[in-house]
Amino acid sequence: MLPYSSSTSALSSKTPSLSSFSTSSSSTTSSDNGSSIASRRGQHAVSLLPTYLADARAVQTYDKDTAPNGALQLGVAESQLVEDLLVPKLNQWAREIPFTADGIYYQPTPGRPGMKLGMAEYMKDLLQLPVLPDTDGIIVGAGCNAVLENLCFALAEPGDTCLIPTPYYAAFEFDLVARAGLNIVPVTTMDYANCDSTDTTSTSSVDEAMYYPTPAALDAAFAKATTPPKVLLLSHPHNPLGICYPPHVIQDCIDWCRSNRVHLISDEIYAGSVYRPEDANFVSALQLASSGGTDDNDDGPLGLGPYIHWVYALSKDFALSGMRVGVAYSENPEIRMPLQKMNDMCQISSHTQMLVQEMMTADADSGEDNKKWTTVFRQAHHDRLRARGDTWQSLLQELEIPHLPAVSGLFCWMDLSEFLEAGDDTEEERERALYLTMVNDFGLLFTPGLSMRNERPGFFRCVFSAATEDEYKLALTRFRTFVQQQRGV
Template sequence: MRSESSLSKRGRDLTSDRLGPNAREATEKIGLYNGPWDPETNPDGLINLGTAENSLMLDDVAKFVNEQNINFEGEAFDYSEAWGSLRLRKAVSGFINTHFHPHSPTTAANLTISNGCSALFNALGNVLADPGDGILLTRPCYIAFGSGFGLLGGMTPVFISSNKIDQFTPDILPQYEAALKSAEDRGIKVKVLVLCNPHNPLGRCYPPSTLTAILSFCNMYKIHLVADEVYAMSVYSESDAPFTSVLSLDWQKYIDPTYFHHVYGMSKDFASGGLRIGSLWTLSAELQRAVTALANFHHSGTVNALLACNILEDKAFTASFLAKSRQRIAEASSLARDLLDDAGIHYTPANAGFFLWIDLAPWLREEDGEDEWIRERKLIETLIGEKVFIAGGQMHNAEEPGRFRFVFTREQKLVREGVNRLKKVCGIVGRPKVAHK
């Protein structure tokens, strides 16, 4: 067996915590529990409120697929096009044209399919930048952006701090400028900015005024804008800004087409994380050729493609499914807010996605050390010890310790039990309801 010292530098990087906690070790540590929670068969199992998936719609996807009576032919098991069959690319393009309302219709010719959005981030990190180049990310941000672009591509995260400014307004642009200048002062050449709309983990959408400001910013500095809109159809309320796709804007007024790229996938809106379908739309022929060259390493599989086509081509089903999903997400969100309010736990306003950004800073313990980030990690360990998992803010590059991404798209009884365990860890007996602006 090869010792670690015999690995290449890249191999040693992959074993380090340079890009965050080792996912396999963390998962297997959590896996020491005796299975997932079930109130009857496994009451001591783990409550998972950390993985962002819509469990409320899994059975609906399975039911639809089972009713298709798909009779696979031999060609369903050949290699097919690694960058996505023409049928699948047409199905994805048609879905985007119907639901994202692009200013100019997308076409199959401008789409590349991969086995999930993370694989696309990996490919983009390899072809849009050189190792050490920067990627601009808001704080907090989705956990896997840094590793997606950096693990193999070697890109360096450059975080945009909000400094108490609402990052969904154009007022945030000076902070983008400050982050860019800080990177340049450190010798980092920023090549990419990732726009997560709706935002993960904040659960909010960007209004058109902010989107156009970001487009103009990227154009001014020749930065590639990668718009990740994977939660586009999971906006369950218009209490805040509704979803506006960047594609729906007359975006070519603001940015050179070769610097704008759009990513979407079926993992979130279609509760199909296991299907592994992600799409990249770009008008840059050069970028498309480069990503296609890597497609053999990120092939989503022909069987997966056929299942995805059956889902996306059935417009009546997709419309009904998405409407039902939004209703269930809204109901789950309402329950989670009521439970958190009753516990006196604050959260930020949100109207999209599967999660709330909650504040557990009041329950970080002084006895766990002077460093509040260490206190946050200790709280996570204590929560896992009580068999409840919630992703901490440090994993999301939060600006302040004590913030957590609370995923609520689970069965009601599971969410209730999870909050009960959270209250137990924090010593919350009963508190008055709190107001959220």
């Protein structure tokens, strides 16, 4: 075992006892007489955060010089692979963009016209859309979570149900519940009773298709909901699975939503991180839902109708999570004004919009004729993501760790259930014990699957892009050591 005693003893003492990874339980410190100095809703909002984060925040993280035995952060979905490509260009553009007089005053609430046009052109190229999206339907706000929350605020009433196929990004429950007040009902996708995951020589513990939301699964979740289902939220490409739903699955969801008058929101924040396009078969929900080119598109050029919506951000594909640039698109005319007004509280600064506009419209450097900078950058990022992903999955195959072959995003979905301790503890307690073993004894911070509503314990998401090259090599060594020691090798 690695010598983490100095840092991880603090972890055990600081971390509250967690009976589960559930994010739905409420917490309040307000007394009945109203004497508390904190509001119930504020305390409840905090209770919606994934509880494993308390463990992650308490542990000492790795630093080559000051904490060489610290834990490697492999749970935050960020890419550290393209700093050398981004920082010089951003500095160049920042020097070249003059701050004009109009930039110091109030800006158009949904975004500056040049910024939105640049985003529309980028969307058309990235998503292979038949026509240019309507810039009036584009809202740019401070991050994907902000525009997603505003979109749900405009589509549903407090207490209405949002359906999300499992497993799903843990922070969705905070984003959609804390202020928008939606009720999340997981769409159960995995039928473990009819699959065999005991073959650890396989690259995947289950068939990828068993994670697909089917009309039958959507019907079952609809019937289970105690309040009216108003939204179906899809992560496509998928977080945490690292796969893309096939076009027929997305089309089934589109048809189901339209027939049931449920709003489909396709979160395509990883659309530009499909680094194995030959295997992924990624097709945007906007492309599939579009009837662009026909004569009856009264509500918008793509002809999406009132029930199809889209969200995106620069955080993942461009490794620009700190710039806080999110995008929502809808051709539903009834929600455009509410979206614009809600965006008052999460606008992006004028100078950031000018910088992003330049990035979206800039030509590639010399030697890349007739190409946009975004196209060249995207390919370079793909190459680096693919190299990292291949190395991690090669190690999993060598160690016979079941996993889903990743084709998109920044992560790999692994089945580590063989390392769960036997006993009478609950599934949540057993998974947390394994999570803490990896953190405390081996310095590996992964995202636990139950926090993402996976239907069985022992699955973890590894973000292979979240470390520097030296840290990543160390992660490979530590993970190999973990597996060998757990197996008694």
